[in-house]
Amino acid sequence: MDLPLNPFKAALRARTPQIGIWCAIGGSVHAESLASCGFDWLLIDTEHSTVDMPTVQSMLQAVAPYPTHAAVRPGWNDAVELKRLLDAGAQTFLIPYVQTAAEAAQAVSAVRYPPNGTRGVAGITRASRFGLIPDYTSRADAEICLLVQVETAQALTNIEEIAAVPGVDGIFIGPADLAASMGYPGNPDHPDVQDAVLDGIRRITAAGLPAGLLSLNPDLLERAAAAGSVFTAVDVDQAILLRGARALAQKWKAGA
Structure with a gap:
């Protein structure tokens, strides 16, 4: 069995636009249904959701057969x-709240094996196809x-x-x-914030790197694409449901 390739990483290197959706609702069937919608990528969010580790793994398994x-x-x-996420088979990570180059380097080290990093070695995991790669x-x-x-x-x-x-990457x-952080809590559409984003x-x-963002503002999304955003998340599953x-x-x- 060969190592699974990462088409998303290849697309970013080629600067091929990748349109994505935020997945904040846990569950393998939910993730699979989103994977069938035609997005290039979806983001399983564990920062601002209650999605736990076993659920992440089941969602990764559910999405795997789809071209997302x-x-x-x-x-x-x-x-x-x-x-733990690496061992579960995740290949792409979005690390929140990185403030400095040192913190970015810390993240790089965590996802790489020695001698290039500090990722722990386990032989029988989903990532290695249970030792078959x-x-x-x-x-x-x-x-x-x-x-x-x-x-x-x-x-x-x-x-x-x-x-x-x-x-x-x-x-x-x-x-x-x-x-x-700019003094406009709850107002990401403020002109000063949008200018800073662009x-x-x-x-x-x-x-020299691809840029990305998530926004529910169609105007900002269009302006971001024009400014050079490559991996752009255009909505959140829970927001779509509630709307x-x-x-x-x-x-x-x-009408009642």
Whole structure:
């Protein structure tokens, strides 16, 4: 059995736009249904959800047969958590709240085997197809994609230094936390925040890395794409569900 390739990482290297969706609702059937919708990637979020480790693994298994790549956002830049997600078979990670080049380097180390990093070695895991992939430990690093999330005004000032860290494959801007750090909590659509997001995307691109973001604002998404965003998440599953359900309730109650 051969090492699974990471088409998402290859697409980012080629700067092929990747349109994604945020998956905050846990469950393998839910993840599989989203995987059938035609997105290039989906993000299994464990930072701002109650999705636990066994559920992540079942969601990865459910998505695997589909032409959609499943990335995972851990709760924190934590080597132990990343080690478990790696062993579960995740190949792409979005690390939240990375402020400095040193923190980015810490994340890189956590997802790479020695001598290039500090990932612990386990022989019988889903990642190695339970030991059936020859030389897994010497080959796995090549297919791991590490994205770091800059989401404060301070982090934006360090974009060039973070982008220069070997092993960082892309930089993602988080508008919601950025808005809070800029003094506009709950208002990621504020013009100052949007300007900062677009400037960050241009700087990430100029630094030689693909940029990404998540937004529910169609205008910002279009402007971000024009500024150079490569991996762009265009909605959140729970938001889609609630918009539809609330609109349906309003329609029928208004007509009652």
